[in-house]
Each structure stands twice: as C-alpha cells, then as structure tokens.
Amino acid sequence: MAKPVYKRVLLKISGEALAGDKHTGLDFEMIGSVCDTIKECLDMGVQVGLVVGGGNFWRGAKNSGGKMERTRADHMGMLATAINALAVADVLEQKGAEVRVQTAIEMRQIAEPYIRSRAIRHLEKGRVVIFGCGTGNPYFSTDTAAVLRAAETCADVILLAKNVDGVYSADPNKDPTAVKFDEITYDEVLALPGIGDYTAGAILSIAFGQKVPAVDGNVLRVVSRIIGSEDNILEDKTRKQCRQYMDAVMPAQRPGAFNQALMDLGAAICLPGGEPLCEQCPAKDFCTAYQQGRQRELPVRISKTKRRVEEKTVFLLLKDGCAALRQRPDHGLLANLWEYPHVEGQLEEEAAAAQLAAWGVTPHHWRKRLSAHHLFSHIRWEMTCYVVEVRGDGQPDWLWADEEERKRRAVPSAFIKLTRELPDGKDKG
Numbered sequence: 001m002a003k004p005v006y007k008r009v010l011l012k013i014s015g016e017a018l019a020g021d022k023h024t025g026l027d028f029e030m031i032g033s034v035c036d037t038i039k040e041c042l043d044m045g046v047q048v049g050l051v052v053g054g055g056n057f058w059r060g061a062k063n064s065g066g067k068m069e070r071t072r073a074d075h076m077g078m079l080a081t082a083i084n085a086l087a088v089a090d091v092l093e094q095k096g097a098e099v100r101v102q103t104a105i106e107m108r109q110i111a112e113p114y115i116r117s118r119a120i121r122h123l124e125k126g127r128v129v130i131f132g133c134g135t136g137n138p139y140f141s142t143d144t145a146a147v148l149r150a151a152e153t154c155a156d157v158i159l160l161a162k163n164v165d166g167v168y169s170a171d172p173n174k175d176p177t178a179v180k181f182d183e184i185t186y187d188e189v190l191a192l193p194g195i196g197d198y199t200a201g202a203i204l205s206i207a208f209g210q211k212v213p214a215v216d217g218n219v220l221r222v223v224s225r226i227i228g229s230e231d232n233i234l235e236d237k238t239r240k241q242c243r244q245y246m247d248a249v250m251p252a253q254r255p256g257a258f259n260q261a262l263m264d265l266g267a268a269i270c271l272p273g274g275e276p277l278c279e280q281c282p283a284k285d286f287c288t289a290y291q292q293g294r295q296r297e298l299p300v301r302i303s304k305t306k307r308r309v310e311e312k313t314v315f316l317l318l319k320d321g322c323a324a325l326r327q328r329p330d331h332g333l334l335a336n337l338w339e340y341p342h343v344e345g346q347l348e349e350e351a352a353a354a355q356l357a358a359w360g361v362t363p364h365h366w367r368k369r370l371s372a373h374h375l376f377s378h379i380r381w382e383m384t385c386y387v388v389e390v391r392g393d394g395q396p397d398w399l400w401a402d403e404e405e406r407k408r409r410a411v412p413s414a415f416i417k418l419t420r421e422l423p424d425g426k427d428k429g
C-alpha cells in the first residue's frame with residue numbers, strides 16, 4: 001500500500017460538488033465516489049477532517065435576492081451545510097468508516113457541538129470529523145471555515161476542490177473582471193467582502209505564511225496579560241496596540257503557528273475572568289500579569305453600557321447519578337435552553353435548605369458551595385452555587401437527567417462551573 005504524504009488532511013467539499021450534474025440537491029453516486037476516496041485515505045492511515053459547503057441547497061444572501069436580512073439568509077446557508085454533513089456521514093458509515101459530525105451552531109440532537117479537543121481526539125482515533133455550519137458566523141464562507149478548522153486541528157494540508165485555480169478578487173466564473181492574485185497583501189484581503197482584520201491575519205499567516213498578526217478576543221486577552229496592559233480592550237486603539245506588539249515579536253518563520261499558538265493559549269489556558277490556568281501556562285515565566293499576581297485584574301474591560309447585575313442562587317441537585325434540569329421559557333434570554341434550578345438573590349445555606357424543602361427535595365450531603373459570574377451583553381449574573389445530593393422528586397417540570405440525557409440537553413455556558421462538577425463534565429468548556 002502506498003505511503004501517505006500527509007498524516008492529517010482537511011478536505012473542503014462544496015455543496016455544488018455534492019449535487020453532481022444535477023446542480024442542486026444531493027447526487028448519491030457523486031457522494032459515494034467522494035466517500036470511496038476518503039475511505040481509501042482512512043485505510044492508508046490518513047486522518048480526515050471535512051468541511052462541507054451548502055450551495056446545493058441555499059447560497060445564503062445570493063439566493064435571497066436581497067429580499068432577506070443577510071444574517072438570516074446566511075443562517076439558512078449554515079443549515080444547508082448541516083444537511084450535507086449528515087448525508088456525507090451516512091454514506092461514509094455505509095462504507096465502514098467511523099464518523100462524527102460537529103456543528104459550529106449547536107444542534108445536539110443530531111450532531112456534536114464543535115469542540116476542538118474532541119475533534120482532534122476523534123481524528124486521532126481514525127474517525128472522520130465532518131464540520132457543519134461553517135464558522136457559525138454570518139458573512140463568512142465555508143472556505144474560511146476550512147482554513148480555520150485546518151488551523152485549529154493542526155491539519156498538514158487543506159485540500160480544496162474548487163472550479164477555480166487560485167485566489168481571485170471575485171468569482172471568476174461569474175465576474176469576467178475578476179483578477180487572480182499570484183501574491184496577496186493584507187490590504188487586498190481586507191478589501192474582500194466580509195473579511196475583517198482578524199480573518200485577514202488568520203488567512204495570510206496560516207494559509208500564505210505571511211507575517212501578519214491575527215488578533216481575536218482570545219489573543220487580545222493573552223497579550224494584555226503578558227505585557228501587563230491596563231488599556232481598555234474594548235477600545236479600538238488597544239486592539240491596534242496589540243497588533244503592533246505582535247508585529248514586533250512574531251517570527252518571520254511559521255507566523256501561522258505563532259498566531260495559532262496564541263489563539264490556543266487564550267482558548268485553553270489563559271481563560272477569561274478569574275479562571276486562567278497559569279500553573280500550566282508556557283508563558284508564565286515572562287507574563288507580567290502572572291509575575292505581579294494581577295492575572296485576575298487583567299485585561300481591563302470597561303463597557304460604555306453598564307450591565308444590570310442580577311443575583312442568583314443556583315443548585316446542582318444530584319440523585320442516583322442524575323442531575324435536576326428544567327427548561328427555560330420559549331422566549332427571552334437563553335430561550336428554550338436547559339438550566340439547573342435557581343432562584344433570585346444569593347441565599348445562605350439555611351435559606352438554601354428552606355428553598356430545597358419548598359421544592360420538595362431533602363438534602364443529605366452538601367458537597368460544595370461555589371461562586372460564579374457570567375456576562376451577557378447587558379446583564380451580569382452574580383451566582384452563588386450549591387452542589388447538593390438530595391432525596392425526593394422535586395418539581396413536576398424538573399427532568400432528572402443521567403449522563404446520556406444530559407448530552408442531549410443544551411445547558412448554557414453561564415452554568416459552566418456547575419457543569420464541570422458533574423462526573424461527565426470534566427472537559428466541558
């Protein structure tokens with residue numbers, strides 16, 4: 001058997017390719033032949049991630065003909081990619097491949113949410129990971145998603161099946177004036193529709209090897225802490241300073257890896273709020289915030305709009321391996337998501353016990369008391385949280401969810417501290 005050139009590949013397949021000659025919908029003969037090739041790669045030991053487009057069903061704003069709001073039209077495009085992801089997964093499974101679909105927009109009943117570490121674990125186990133819903137953001141193409149997922153999963157190469165032979169200023173099949181770039185500059189990428197400075201930096205550094213910083217929220221936090229900046233990260237000038245700092249320190253060799261490392265550091269170690277895992281951080285020897293013990297004070301974030309503070313007492317109630325969940329109303333903040341029972345105000349233990357009695361449960365082991373906060377755009381939740389083992393059934397609208405059931409219910413990240421207290425919650429968040 002031939003020896004593979006690449007160990008891990010990220011394959012981008014457009015929706016149009018999945019439609020074959022029909023140009024719309026799904027051509028299972030075409031999908032079958034694509035999946036045969038993927039299976040051959042798997043059998044050679046290549047790890048395969050897949051980003052699928054959705055143009056065979058819906059091409060976002062283009063199909064809406066200007067009659068829909070752009071964001072909603074793009075959301076429909078993301079759903080189209082999810083349909084394609086499921087179709088390809090099904091055919092791959094019929095051919096004997098193990099497959100996981102991960103979506104950038106949560107739809108837990110049909111796919112896993114996108115979690116980088118889990119995706120990498122699946123790839124290492126020889127499973128194909130199909131990434132649906134693009135980047136999860138409107139205004140970004142699935143080609144951008146392919147570059148990001150390739151970078152995040154440390155793929156050796158992006159294989160992009162397109163009917164154009166390079167990077168153009170517009171689609172050359174539709175715009176005869178489109179210009180092909182043999183080289184591309186930061187300003188030229190930035191001038192393309194839907195591209196901001198972060199995406200331009202990520203594309204140029206990761207895909208073209210150019211020394212251009214990519215500053216997202218994670219990188220801004222890491223850099224602010226490392227240099228001990230007290231500037232407000234919500235101001236444009238602070239982001240500009242961060243870019244200048246990165247420009248000065250980033251190496252000319254492998255700039256994409258440098259950007260990626262900072263993004264990963266922010267996402268996995270230098271966490272927001274009071275949560276940075278400094279003891280595990282490779283930057284701790286030169287991090288100003290850590291050396292000065294100010295990692296919880298930085299970065300400075302002063303919003304012009306003051307958030308309303310809401311105090312809550314949240315209960316993680318455990319019984320026979322199950323946790324009590326209830327569903328939020330179908331309108332308003334976090335509509336329809338699942339949550340741990342909670343009440344307004346911050347209750348001391350005696351009042352908390354009285355609340356449990358009112359709900360019809362009896363505590364037999366108070367495991368832990370925690371504090372947590374969560375920021376929404378206009379509200380700050382200040383939470384006192386109790387982890388309690390109880391007896392009794394509680395309220396009629398509660399669901400006692402075991403591990404399997406919990407995987408099917410979307411619990412907002414506002415409750416992440418409690419979710420981590422669950423036996424299956426170790427790698428949540």
Ligand code: SF4
Binds near residue numbers: 288290
């Ligand atoms: S040492 Fe702590 S604060 Fe500094 S970069 Fe690392 S995780 Fe962030």
